[in-house]
Amino acid sequence: MSDCGCHHEAKNSRERRVLWIALGLNAAMAVIGGIAGWIAQSTGLLADALDMLSDATAYTIGLIAIGRTARFKANAAWLSGSILLVLGIGVLVEVGRRVMYGAEPLSSWMIGTALLSLAVNVSVLRMLAPLKSGEVHLRATWLFTRADVVANLGVILAGVLVLWLDSPYPDFVIGALIGLYVIKEAVEILGDARRAQREAKA
Template identity: 25%
Template sequence: MTNRLKQAELATWIGIILNGLLAIMKGIVGWMAGSRALIADAAHSASDVAGSIAVLAGIRTAQKPPDKDHPYGHGKAENVATIIVGILLIIVGVEIVVSSSKALFGGIPVAPKGIALVAIIISIVIKELLFQYKARLAKKINSSALLAEAWHHRSDALSSIAAFIGVLGAVVGQHFNYPFLMYLDPLAGVLVSLIVIKVGYSLAKESSLIVMEQVLDVENTRPFIETVKKINGVKRVDELLARTHGHYIVIDIKVSVDPTLSVEKGHSISKEVKKVLLTKHSDIKRVFVHINPYQPRPLPSDLVDDGSLVK
């Protein structure tokens, strides 16, 4: 097991255990205190557990070496796990909207008990600590799935803050006989759900682009091109396509060499291109090189309107 996998698994297991405990605590206290916002927050933490399990499976699968059916490796398993986390967040968010809206429009709600505030404060502190820990580790080991899980924790902390405001307002409203303040608890439930849905959509969208093999833009590929242009024997970089494959990058590159070279020499240059890219750019893990015979490119005056050569 690689050090990267060990760190990611440890972080994920910590999240699973703490989220499980938080979900149970908030669920029980929310039911005892009669707080819609806290029960919604408990559901959010429960979705964190399911999401963490998906992330754990994705991280483990992503570490598998390339095989016959997956010649590019299994790196995208992390992105698939991220999409699952995003979808779970959206589903949970919609459910919270429905339940909180029913309470919001069903007459003057009953204010929750003050114990709900204690549970929410504990949740905010733990979730923010989890976010800081996992976000830093995700950037260190370049894991999109772990970063998604970190933002899942941050969204839970934000939703807990919304729940805290709602519960506090409802408690104050009941104590000082301000009925309109008692609507803050279910209103906070709706706000929590919107935060959850937004985070889920953003995570799923970003990972979907990677799964659909969107290539890196010119700005991000320029360093790779500059590296190859310096290699002895490479006359021109004809094309370079780079795409993320989970936590690493896969390169497809076409380079031109002297057309009079032997096949063996051309193959030697292609091996050097691959070696240099892998050595100088640690985020690249796969390189596929195609050798073209060098031909000077035609001047603009030699082209017709459709871009073809003038015969």
Template identity: 25%
Template sequence: MHDHAPATGIRGAGNRRLLTISLCLTSLVFVVQVVGAILSGSLALLADAVHMLMDAAALVIALLASAVAARPADDRRTFGYQRAEVFGALVNGILLIVLSVWIAIEAVVRLLHPDDTHVAGGLMLVIAALGLVANAAAIWLLSAAQRTSINVRGAYIEVLGDLLGSAAVIVAAIVILATGWVQADAVVSLLIAAMIVPRAIGLLREVFGVLSEATPTGMQVEEIRRHILDTAGVVAVHDLHVWQLTRGAPVFTAHVVVAEEAFGTGRISDILADLQNCLSTHFDVAHSTFQLEHAGHVEHDAHE
């Protein structure tokens, strides 16, 4: 007695197309930034370029995960391959942490040895401006898809962080051109690392929440229980569980005790339809499974 969720999120072909376009933009700007960083001597620009590389890696992972997640369910994986998105997001989060540590170490080295720092502010400004435009375009492309896919969300977060990083590099370049204070390059590098870490931790927290089968954020179990109990013919509910396969794919199960007369009058199908419609309409749960029981049959889960 259940209802199945439609394919959503990154599994859609449209989202994969957007990821591909974003990957092309990111890869192109990465090459330009690496060349610009070498020619200008800017650590901030090089850090932004490495972040671009991580963005490209995140997008590649997202595309690979989308191809895997689009595979249909089978007898060994009855929910399909939707969790591939979560593992892709896990890799993205770890890469973000590693990147931020590398940026911070290099920035501290430059701050400790300012005499060895030589930065061409003009070239740094031009390259950073190109990166800003490319990141803005990628964010616009991914803004809608990231709401329904945790893996696209990971790629979106990386591009957003790189957009802010490019803006900070532009500010540092202007400071260097106006004052000659080359340490601004290292300071901005530290700021880029500081912007990355909280978003990476947030992404990893969401990933671990999915993998630990925690209740999805914003979903109140007691409210769901109240809606079920308000359904005509329902006497009690127990063994209620709600988790998610990935972002935007919640799953719900419950044992529902139904009034004895409902079995005699043949209203079981109507009650089941009401319950599934309630979960879908009020809580956006498209995959729900109910075990309907007689009032005299109560089989509690070991955890309750």
């Protein structure tokens, strides 16, 4: 019996459905987290929101890449990693600005928003689990979401410490750590993408 390509089409359909759901959830949480971070004067929440926005971008690129060539997928993963790297550096710059000029983060907003983001990201991570061993552009989306879960936990911890110590510095520290973690994930994705690009050329 010849291969009609039906399995491949079905696989692409499942991937699209998962990525569309992940895209919608992350875009919504990026907006919610960004507004909450601004209101709460929290670098941790703002960093988390930027991370969610980068995820939404990665899912969009993943959707575009489905069914394309291996080289296109490798380039899509490289673009995702580059965007994440820029956002990570931007977070560190914002943390530095707030340390210099001061801020009074609101712990209740930090904890509440981060808990909501954590629930969303754990759900998305479970949906993306089958894709983590897939092609390079799909692995990138799973890595993005894994970074989000770590960031959410960090913001919750920062909120608790801000409340307990009555100091903004836990928020600054967590914001900086999230920025550094985002940069680490970006480097990992870029390395994966470079390997895929070499394989595609070969």
